[in-house]
Amino acid sequence: MTAYYLFRTSRTDRASSQRPPLAEHSIDSYLLLQANLRYLLNQWDPLGVADLVDDEYDCLLVPLWNILTGNSTPSQVSELLWYELEDHFRLDPARHGVDSMANRLVAWAAAARPT
Numbered sequence: 093m094t095a096y097y098l099f100r101t102s103r104t105d106r107a108s109s110q111r112p113p114l115a116e117h118s119i120d121s122y123l124l125l126q127a128n129l130r131y132l133l134n135q136w137d138p139l140g141v142a143d144l145v146d147d148e149y150d151c152l153l154v155p156l157w158n159i160l161t162g163n164s165t166p167s168q169v170s171e172l173l174w175y176e177l178e179d180h181f182r183l184d185p186a187r188h189g190v191d192s193m194a195n196r197l198v199a200w201a202a203a204a205r206p207t
Contacts, residue, residue, distance in 0.1 A: 125204055129153055132200060138177060138188040152176060160201040170194035 133149035133156075134142035141148050152173075159172055170191050177185040 126153060126157075128200070128204070129156060129197075132193075132197065136189070136193050136196075138183055139181060151180065156197065160197060164198070166191070166194045166198045169197050 130146070130150065130153065133152060134146060137149075139148060155172060155176070156169070159169055170193075173190045173194055174185040177183045177188060177190065
């Protein structure tokens with residue numbers, strides 16, 4: 093389940109506040125980050141369609157990328173996911189582990205920051 097952690101950083105690196113934001117990646121590395129974020133969303137799969145189509149959640153890539161590059165908190169990411177599930181996908185966010193996914197995304201973003 094950890095195949096998306098393609099960035100090797102030590103625990104000390106992840107905690108460092110002097111690391112550059114995610115936005116300072118090269119194009120190749122940005123595409124890899126986008127693929128990793130898509131993978132995470134498809135693993136979460138609140139609609140249950142990831143086995144049929146792999147781009148269903150691409151509408152979340154940019155908003156999530158923007159909020160995750162801003163060193164946001166899990167509660168801010170959770171708020172965005174909650175809104176998107178309720179407003180865009182017409183799902184009940186309480187049934188889809190929004191807080192757990194927000195925590196996972198924030199942890200992933202911290203681990204993905206370049207050293």
